[in-house]
Amino acid sequence: MAGDDFYEAPTVEQVIQLIGDRFGGDVTVRGSKERRVFLSAGRERIYELCEYIHDVLNFEQASSLSGVDWETHMQMVYHLSNYYNGVMIEIEVDIPNDDLRVDSVTPIWEGANWHERETYELFGIVFDNHPQLERLLTPCDYEFFPFRKSYKLRRAE
Amino acid sequence: MMTSKMWVTMGPQHPFSHGLWTLKVKIDGEVITDAIPIIGYLHRGWEKECENRTYPQIIPMADRLCYSASMTWSHVYVMAVEEALGIEVPERAQYLRVVADEICRIQSHLMWLAAMGTDLGNLTVFLWSLREREMFLDLFVKLCGQRLTTNYPRIGGVRNDMPYLFERDCMRVVDLFEKRLWDIIALMDDSAIFLSRMQGVGRISRKEAANMGLTGPGMRGCGVNFDVRRDDPYEVYDLLDFEVPVHKDGDAYARYAVRIEEMFQSCEIIRQAMAQMPDGPVRIKVPRNVPAGSHFARIEDPRGEALMHLISDGTDKPYRLKVRSPIFVNVSGAKRMVLGTRMADVPAIMGTIDMCLGETDR
Amino acid sequence: MSFSDWVNISDPLANPNSPYGVTENIPYSVGSGLWEIIGGILAWIINMIVPGNRLSPWLISDAVTNALGLVLMVVVFFAVIFIVNLTMIWIERKVLGRIMDRRATRIGPLGYLQCLADGLKTFLKEHIMPDKADKKGYMWAVSIVIGSAVLIAGMIPLSPRWFLADYGTGLLIVFGIFAVSPFMILVAGWAQNNKYSLIGGMRAAAQMISYEIPMLLVFVSVVLMAGSLNINDIVQFQMDNTWFIIPQFIGFVVFMVAAVAEAERIPFDLPEAEAELVEGWQTEYGGMKWGLIMLSDYFRGYVACALGVIMFLGGWALPFMDELVIPEIVFLLKVILLFFIMVWARGTFGRIRTDQILNIGWKVLLPLAVLNLFIVVLLKMGGVF
């Protein structure tokens, strides 16, 4: 993003400071530990937030993207890491059950591609602007989303 | 000249795929113009199954996540649970975990070296490195009672203390291994044929690697100087002195060299850990219910960065357990790595990724 | 009439109809002698059952003895090469086992019978032909691959007294038939209707054709130096002068590299590259057909080594001790020595790439072969030989 400084290896304090400055109330800081920052964000600005984290804070790698089914709503959890001082950011994004859509971060991190495909097929969360949102792990004739809590395994019955 | 291109499906039963996956390549003569990786042949819903098992029951399941690096996977699982419980593991247990981790890293790298040897057409490398691997598996048998699926770490420590004379065995194996590894190196590195197969093949730039999310030796072969053990230390790695090998080239040879050097460094870590190991308890009692919360732990797997994200809800079973597998991300870049190379290079490139499909498909 | 009247072992070379009347030929002697015994016994038994029949005298007539003696000669000759080949397979397994620090085969005494078990097993397997395969090409390719391999193996004499035919064109025809199988491999690869085998066949054709040329150049220089195409003459010339490995060391190296490539062995086994092309051009062959292909591989390996021995290592001759040793044994030992080097290379190296193999063939071996030819011409003109 133009006009912003480039931070090669921001510390935890810098990360909280910068994100707070830029996004204000849209992003809340849930807490922080040594080398760990926990954020939660609204799903409208998640793409912008991720782009800012990638371009300005220089978090080059999306470690993990995972979906969580809280039964009342779904959640996406992003774990982002950098290659310099081991700081990781965790972002939680809530998604309402009646509109399972969120912006894809694959244009930012190519490594997020398969994580998003996996989340799509296992939870049914649809990622906008994803280049190839298809089934990855399960056979293509599966109609259900196995990781949702509404799908029970034999042992749980 | 007009040539027609054809799709060749390599897999799922194919000698180049160590495990079960498919690489569909479009070849023009011998040159690859397009590629589609297909995975999921080993998908078993690991994360879903864990939601139906109690916390200790998941440890042996985590062993089967990646069968050639079982120790690190159960380690990262118990670390995530300990993070959620907020407990500190006894120091001796931490050292024991480090030792077991490094043994696991060496044997996993040796398995990779063996597979790499057969990929490049040499059975001698395969058998020699499996011979060295047997020594480390014997150590595992003595320590944990199984060759591959160790089931060694426990929530709050490790299963048992070192058996009698284990330290001596460990030192002997490490010394012998360091001597014998040079034989394999002489076979690989001093041979013009192997060098010509590996150098300049499957080149990845640093930027691409970062964007793809490449981790582990693949990433360090591209010139990224990062290692979770050193830069985000867990257990007692911050008390140990070791080097992180980094190579600038980013080709198959760079990844090979990084792994070989890592084996030497692991030997050194085992020596130091054995020397510094304090006396004391190795396992503490932990409550069976984990307080609600969302926690994650990451670790340096032999293949890259392993991360487990645990969401607990106060019961004795996890609410959600997400596994970030390094190979899952590395193999998604397979297309980018093989484009423009020849068909004969595919095993050489995919061999240096060190596939392990158990953790990829989960 | 008694048994001895029917079985009379004569000197086969004294037979006026014998094709080997002029020179000594042990396989023929053994063959016709065998027939004289077997046919004699048969004739005697038949005569005992039906006295005075016309079949019995016919069985031991000169012409029949000749004809069936020739057949038995081929059988004897083939049996010897076959056993040598089994030994070579055994040596390969054992040497590889020792290089890799393991026991290798243990079936039978010292593991010698392993290849026999493998061979017998392939008889048992079901005959499968892929549905979409080109039936004629699929079957004929195997026949010609194994046929040509056995044919050239039969054309190599083991000594001046152990051969099937003594022919003037000698090495030329051996090389000619040696070059047939790449085309049949291409046909086989295409006929199986499998992409791996097609790529394997293409690789085989490209590789073998590019390695024929340096090989032929080396062959030309040998023939030029010996002044004859006849194998006996070439060996005799080496016995009279010196083994060709000394003046033509470059030629020997070029020949060995090309021979390894021709025999499709590591490091040049690209057509069967297991890592990327499953089993290469043999992917769809199973059962007996595959067994025959494996056998032909070893026959071609034997031929390549035998050619190397004849052209460079003095054939069946040993210096200073011509009278003391059995020439056939000397020849086979030398063949096995060369084969050991091939196995050693297999245990040491990996497989090289398609573009590299062609580069080596055209850019390294071909100039070296030309250099070798140049040296030979210089030596010849200088009157050294």
Place this chain on the structure above:
Amino acid sequence: MDMSLYPHAIAMSAAEYMSWSSAMIDGLLSSGMKRTVDKVTGPIWAWAMKNSIHPLHFGLACCALEMAAASNTKYDAERLGMIYRSSPRQTDVLIINGWISKKVRPDIRRLYEQMPSPKWVVAMGECAISGGPWYDSYNIVQGTDQIVPVDIYIPGCPVKPDAMIDGFLLLQKKIEKYFARGVFMED
């Protein structure tokens, strides 16, 4: 050579050959010759088959590593004549060494069909025997015997290379029994 000396060399038409050979087979079967031949040749075939087991080079999961380890220097399965071939056409034994997901199930069935008979299937490890740790998964076939007939079950998680060789010794006994009933002139 004087061809006139020979009887009419090989002058049998295809139809003649067919009728001749079927008459020969009937004769052999009716005269009890087949049983005699089987008694002599059966042990030979059994010896050949059991000493030359070529398993398919097919790794599924954990036990694939132990399968590789069984051929390493310490255990060396080649002593028993086991050599891994990559093409199913050239193999005798299909080793299922891991869990079978629903995605790979048709492929395993296909590999089995591609192998020429006589062929055997070995279920190696818990996952292949009964689904093992993944017994309640939605994507796993609970046991190999649901898709292909299995001859030997080798438990272990993963199977120790020794145990795998032990299982193959058991398979050799089964092969001996198989050939005791005779294979001479059978399709």
Place this chain on the structure above:
Amino acid sequence: MAIKYMDKYPKNVALRGWILKPFLTTFKNMIKTTIHRPVTIMYPYEKEWIPDNYRGRPGLVFEKCVGCGICERMCPTTCIELVEVEDEALGKVKRPQVNVGRCMMCGYCAEYCPVEAMTVTPDYELAGYTREDLIYDPYQLKWENTTIGMEVHLEEHLPSNLAKGVTDKPTAFYEVDRPKLIGEKCISCNRCAKTCPVDAIEMIVVGENAKGKPIKHPKIDDSKCVFCEQCIVICPKDALEINEVL
């Protein structure tokens, strides 16, 4: 620490004769293994030594077992099932039966067994022709010559002990954890006493109810109890709960 390998390689192979070094290396090894014996273990004739704690199939010491069912509860693959068997000395008892065709040999049954009846055994040659062969009933499970190494002990340290500085008193959950009674919920049904495999529960009269019938509450004998949780599971009113000691 120093880099050991990477600064030495790759060397210039042209100067080193391209392929000569590997040739010599393999030749050296060939000579070595020809003179000495290769490392191969000729398996059916000789076997390698394995330690006692090797986790093969589970074993059972029939006499020690009390049929508490901790192994059944801990088994991650639910391959253990308690079956009723007729024993000459003990009569009708419950003993574990293991489906070895599903057991993943994690050793949990041996580790958590409070009476050291379940053991790990070094028996790994288990191949069979059918799946039924692999279901081991309690008598098949027996393993002669059980050594101490096979009885894997669960040794945990209580964090409270460690805080006090006591580091030489390892314990296990079945030694310290006990069921706790919530008195007002108990309906004196006596089920826990019936189901207790070690007869640790005794019903004690604590008073009389309105109708004059005695109110019995279970009293747990701590020395006998192995904390198998069977009483907790069977209690119809959830009057017993887990009391963890940390």
